Amino acid sequence: MSLLEIKNAHLKLDDKNILNGVSLSVNKGEVHAIMGPNGSGKSTLSYMLAGRDGYELEEGEILLDGISLSEMEADERARSGLFLAFQYPVELPGVGGMSFLREAVNSRRKFLGEKELDHLAFVKEARKEASKMYVKDEMLKRAVNVGFSGGEKKRFEILQMAMLKPTVSILDETDSGLDVDALKIVSDGVNAQRNNDNAIVVITHYQRLLDYIVPDFVHILSDGLIIKSGGPELALEVEKNGYSGLINAA
Amino acid sequence: MQHSIKDDYINSIKNYTNQFEVTNFRRIACNDFKNWPSPREETWRLSRLGSLSRKKIKPINPNLKKNNNNTTNLIGSTIIQFIDGAYREDLSSKLPSGVNLSVLSDSESLKYLQKIKKSNLSDHPSTNVSLSCTPSIMKLTVSKDIKVKDFLEIIYEGGEDSQSVHPVLYLELEENSSLFLIERFNHLTSLAMPLQLIELRNKASLNSIKIFNDHEKTYNLSANCVYLSKESYLNSFSLIKGGIFTRSETHAYLNGCNSKLNLNGVYISSDNQHHDLTTAIYHDVPDCTSKQIVRGVLGGKSTGVFQGKVRVAQDAQRTDGQQMSRAILLSDTASANAKPELEIYADDVICAHGATVGELDDDQLFYLNSRGVPMDKAREILIKAFLEDMINQSVDNSLHDFVFKEAELALSSIIPKETL
Numbered sequence: 001m002s003l004l005e006i007k008n009a010h011l012k013l014d015d016k017n018i019l020n021g022v023s024l025s026v027n028k029g030e031v032h033a034i035m036g037p038n039g040s041g042k043s044t045l046s047y048m049l050a051g052r053d054g055y056e057l058e059e060g061e062i063l064l065d066g067i068s069l070s071e072m073e074a075d076e077r078a079r080s081g082l083f084l085a086f087q088y089p090v091e092l093p094g095v096g097g098m099s100f101l102r103e104a105v106n107s108r109r110k111f112l113g114e115k116e117l118d119h120l121a122f123v124k125e126a127r128k129e130a131s132k133m134y135v136k137d138e139m140l141k142r143a144v145n146v147g148f149s150g151g152e153k154k155r156f157e158i159l160q161m162a163m164l165k166p167t168v169s170i171l172d173e174t175d176s177g178l179d180v181d182a183l184k185i186v187s188d189g190v191n192a193q194r195n196n197d198n199a200i201v202v203i204t205h206y207q208r209l210l211d212y213i214v215p216d217f218v219h220i221l222s223d224g225l226i227i228k229s230g231g232p233e234l235a236l237e238v239e240k241n242g243y244s245g246l247i248n249a250a
Numbered sequence: 251m252q253h254s255i256k257d258d259y260i261n262s263i264k265n266y267t268n269q270f271e272v273t274n275f276r277r278i279a280c281n282d283f284k285n286w287p288s289p290r291e292e293t294w295r296l297s298r299l300g301s302l303s304r305k306k307i308k309p310i311n312p313n314l315k316k317n318n319n320n321t322t323n324l325i326g327s328t329i330i331q332f333i334d335g336a337y338r339e340d341l342s343s344k345l346p347s348g349v350n351l352s353v354l355s356d357s358e359s360l361k362y363l364q365k366i367k368k369s370n371l372s373d374h375p376s377t378n379v380s381l382s383c384t385p386s387i388m389k390l391t392v393s394k395d396i397k398v399k400d401f402l403e404i405i406y407e408g409g410e411d412s413q414s415v416h417p418v419l420y421l422e423l424e425e426n427s428s429l430f431l432i433e434r435f436n437h438l439t440s441l442a443m444p445l446q447l448i449e450l451r452n453k454a455s456l457n458s459i460k461i462f463n464d465h466e467k468t469y470n471l472s473a474n475c476v477y478l479s480k481e482s483y484l485n486s487f488s489l490i491k492g493g494i495f496t497r498s499e500t501h502a503y504l505n506g507c508n509s510k511l512n513l514n515g516v517y518i519s520s521d522n523q524h525h526d527l528t529t530a531i532y533h534d535v536p537d538c539t540s541k542q543i544v545r546g547v548l549g550g551k552s553t554g555v556f557q558g559k560v561r562v563a564q565d566a567q568r569t570d571g572q573q574m575s576r577a578i579l580l581s582d583t584a585s586a587n588a589k590p591e592l593e594i595y596a597d598d599v600i601c602a603h604g605a606t607v608g609e610l611d612d613d614q615l616f617y618l619n620s621r622g623v624p625m626d627k628a629r630e631i632l633i634k635a636f637l638e639d640m641i642n643q644s645v646d647n648s649l650h651d652f653v654f655k656e657a658e659l660a661l662s663s664i665i666p667k668e669t670l
């Protein structure tokens with residue numbers, strides 16, 4: 001059974017068809033990459049999966065580990081093991097990074113039937129993971145994403161992923177805005193979490209990321225439809241020839 | 251014959267003040283109280299006193315044997331207690347050296363009246379009624395060069411159903427003195443009309459925190475007149491959470507160069523509460539700074555009002571005046587009004603203002619949800635952050651926790667219980 005199963009997903013925003021029958025199966029241990037032109041519906045797909053209000057399916061179904069997500073709110077999906085790294089992480093003025101992480105982690109732990117971490121144990125754990133992502137302690141004291149640089153925001157997203165240990169992670173353009181070193185840090189952070197029980201879907205415009213996070217499958221999304229799927233070589237083809245050839249052929 | 255309750259109130263004040271000479275400050279004040287402000291008056295349009303004027307009320311005759319209710323969790327080490335609007339020495343602490351509390355004589359009271367009458371509070375009902383009926387005007391003085399270390403805490407309690415209370419204070423910080431003052435309004439009365447005149451002499455510095463937490467049936471019409479002299483500093487923060495109707499009106503006159511004013515406030519409103527922060531800041535001389543952050547959180551059928559006037563006189567060059575107000579509505583039936591008003595006659599000034607009324611931000615809620623945080627908890631986190639952020643910016647470090655806890659207590663009635 002697939003860990004994440006998207007079946008014939010249709011979705012409208014403001015009466016405009018955005019997703020037009022997306023189907024995708026992601027198995028345990030796999031990494032999938034989704035590429036596609038601006039506006040093709042990649043972020044919409046990720047919001048739909050995460051359960052954002054207004055992004056309900058018109059038609060189709062999504063299953064996480066065999067369980068339908070359609071009746072679940074965003075928070076319940078997250079606790080069940082779905083994680084979305086935002087293309088544009090949201091600033092939360094006044095909400096301290098450390099307490100935010102703790103709230104998130106304890107929600108997940110409660111769901112998994114694990115004991116909530118006490119303050120000290122949590123801080124220790126957070127600092128350990130943060131240092132791996134080169135996130136300074138000082139940053140955890142600040143309000144979430146407020147005044148963070150583009151790269152810092154993305155590193156903070158992956159830090160959250162590391163702490164939440166999701167079963168399916170969707171990374172929406174986590175590579176955009178990263179310098180060369182940060183790209184390596186973020187990729188290492190993601191790779192460190194790959195295992196045989198989880199799966200990762202990376203949305204990206206650049207082959208460069210896929211040199212670090214090597215995918216098992218690459219899909220091309222165009223106009224809300226996956227028009228082609230293949231192995232890592234498909235990303236190289238996109239890099240070389242752009243999307244137009246692929247779209248015309250479809 | 252039509253019986254007017256409003257006239258009853260005016261008559262009871264008249265009857266009381268008639269025993270004094272015509273030149274007595276009480277008689278003068280009483281003559282100036284003709285009626286409750288009408289909604290036709292611009293600053294009372296959004297805060298109407300119609301239902302107050304239909305209540306049968308009388309000014310209280312203070313009971314000097316009444317005990318304090320001992321339920322306030324004190325933060326200050328020096329307590330000044332008012333009950334029924336009257337200062338109670340027997341329930342108050344000994345004051346630190348350099349701090350003095352005294353009763354104004356009739357002639358001093360007349361001067362007090364004249365000072366308030368010079369301000370735009372001259373027609374405020376609390377000015378005229380409280381000066382008519384106060385047990386006495388209490389003057390708190392901090393002597394020159396004295397920096398009071400401990401927090402001074404004034405607690406206002408008492409009152410009765412169908413009665414009004416009238417604590418009147420005169421606070422003078424002499425040159426180069428400083429004070430931390432915390433005031434708690436915990437009346438159990440139909441109407442409270444606290445009146446204050448604050449004078450900060452050159453280089454004086456006052457940190458003031460007011461917590462309005464009167465009984466759920468109380469109307470509180472607090473009126474405050476502040477004069478700031480050269481290089482003086484007032485950092486004022488009000489938390490309005492109690493009463494059925496609480497309006498805190500403050501007029502601050504920046505009369506000395508390089509004086510600095512922070513006039514911040516938070517209101518937390520639920521059920522049928524009406525909360526109003528009305529302020530006017532007058533920049534009359536050059537090089538002064540005023541900063542204002544006002545935030546409101548409203549649930550139930552509550553209503554909130556912020557009216558903030560900033561006037562910069564022609565001579566007040568290089569004025570820096572900032573004003574930001576934001577209200578968050580947590581229910582469809584709550585509403586808030588923000589009315590900034592800038593009158594700028596000088597040309598070399600920096601003045602910024604912004605006012606928003608809205609709901610919690612959907613993107614922020616979704617971000618929290620997407621991390622597994624349930625909706626109720628996410629709302630609670632964002633509301634607390636909204637207030638904490640502001641409290642951290644506007645209250646002295648040493649009092650953050652205290653003020654935030656006081657705010658949190660009020661939030662418990664508008665955020666769903668199961669998440670607290």
Ligand SMILES: Nc1ncnc2c1ncn2[C@@H]1O[C@H](COP(=O)(O)OP(=O)(O)OP(=O)(O)O)[C@@H](O)[C@H]1O
Pocket residue numbers: 013014016018036037038039040041042043044045087
């Ligand atoms: N609320 C909305 N109403 C109507 N159309 C919308 C709405 N939100 C997004 N869209 C449109 O949906 C389409 C898909 O947007 P989406 O953000 O999913 O694209 P994307 O593939 O992530 O693009 P990019 O590569 O630029 O991030 C776009 O054409 C966008 O304008």
Ligand SMILES: [Mg+2]
Pocket residue numbers: 042043044087172173
């Ligand atoms: Mg996108």
